[in-house]
Amino acid sequence: MDILTKEKAYELYEAGVYGNKPRTWPTLDDFYASGWTKGIVPRYKGTGGRKYPGYGKAMDAADLPALVERWVAEEKADPALITIGALMPDDKIIFQGEVWICEREGWYLRYSTLPTQMREALEKGEQHKSGIYAYLFLQLHMDHTSFDRLVELLGEHPSAIIELSVWSVPVGDLGWNTIIWEVRHY
Numbered sequence: 001m002d003i004l005t006k007e008k009a010y011e012l013y014e015a016g017v018y019g020n021k022p023r024t025w026p027t028l029d030d031f032y033a034s035g036w037t038k039g040i041v042p043r044y045k046g047t048g049g050r051k052y053p054g055y056g057k058a059m060d061a062a063d064l065p066a067l068v069e070r071w072v073a074e075e076k077a078d079p080a081l082i083t084i085g086a087l088m089p090d091d092k093i094i095f096q097g098e099v100w101i102c103e104r105e106g107w108y109l110r111y112s113t114l115p116t117q118m119r120e121a122l123e124k125g126e127q128h129k130s131g132i133y134a135y136l137f138l139q140l141h142m143d144h145t146s147f148d149r150l151v152e153l154l155g156e157h158p159s160a161i162i163e164l165s166v167w168s169v170p171v172g173d174l175g176w177n178t179i180i181w182e183v184r185h186y
Contacts, residue, residue, distance in 0.1 A: 002185040003160065009182045010045045010083070018180035019149040020172040023086040028068065031084040037061050039087030044071070046081040056117055058087050088171060088179070090115040094141050096165035097122065099134065099150065101158055107134040118165065118181075141166050146178030157183050 003009050012018065014026055025031035031040075040061050042054060049055050052075050054067050064084070071077035096118045097111030109129045112121035129137050139147050146166070153162055163182040172179055 001157075003157070003183055004185055006047065006184075007045060009184050013182065014083075016173075018153065018183060020146065020174040020176040020179055022088055022172050022179060025084045028064075028079055028082055028084070031064070036086070040064065041085045041087055042067060043083050043085065044077060044081055045083060046078060048075075049077070049081075050119075051075075052077065056119075058090075088165070089167060089169060092167045092169045094166045094168055094177075098161050098163050099138065099154075100161045101154055102130070105130040107131060107138070109134040109137060118163070141177075143170075143177045145174075146176045146180075149176075150178070150180065153180065153183055157185070160185050 003012065013021065014024065023036075025034060025036075038061065039058055041056055041058055042064065043049065043056060044052060052071050054070075059067065068077075068079060068082060071082065072079060093113070093115045095111045095113045097109060099107065099109045102108045107130065110122065111127055111129070112118075112125040113127070114121040114125040116124075138150065142150065150162065150164070154160070160183045162180060163184070164178055164180045166178045168177070170177055
């Protein structure tokens with residue numbers, strides 16, 4: 001099955017299909033009911049969300065209502081498509097990036113070791129590994145369960161790009177050291 005839209009990728013992510021994931025709240029009501037007061041990262045499941053001010057940026061939970069109000073007023077965002085994730089320990093990140101299988105080189109990894117939002121990290125410090133070097137780098141830094149899940153996902157989606165982050169400590173609901181954020185064909 002090809003994953004052709006951001007909406008489908010989010011659906012699979014939220015269902016836990018990719019494996020480990022950070023604590024997340026699929027709706028604003030779920031988040032507010034949780035009583036969570038620590039750092040968060042707001043996202044938008046609809047199209048165009050990446051351009052929203054504050055999208056994917058760490059913020060204090062107390063600032064969320066103002067951000068939601070801004071997104072609705074200025075961006076015409078549907079509040080039902082706003083999700084919230086717990087802030088991850090970026091100071092413990094080993095690397096983050098994208099991995100895929102190329103016909104010529106085999107495994108290919110585009111990554112950064114900078115501890116900031118992935119898009120910014122890749123813009124400021126993009127690195128590459130291919131073939132056996134990419135495979136061994138991933139295997140060395142990912143815990144066994146995370147690496148096994150990556151291999152499974154690449155087997156299930158051989159033409160996909162897989163977006164991931166790897167930390168030096170256990171993270172997420174399963175306690176692995178890796179979060180696979182997205183498997184995509186778009």
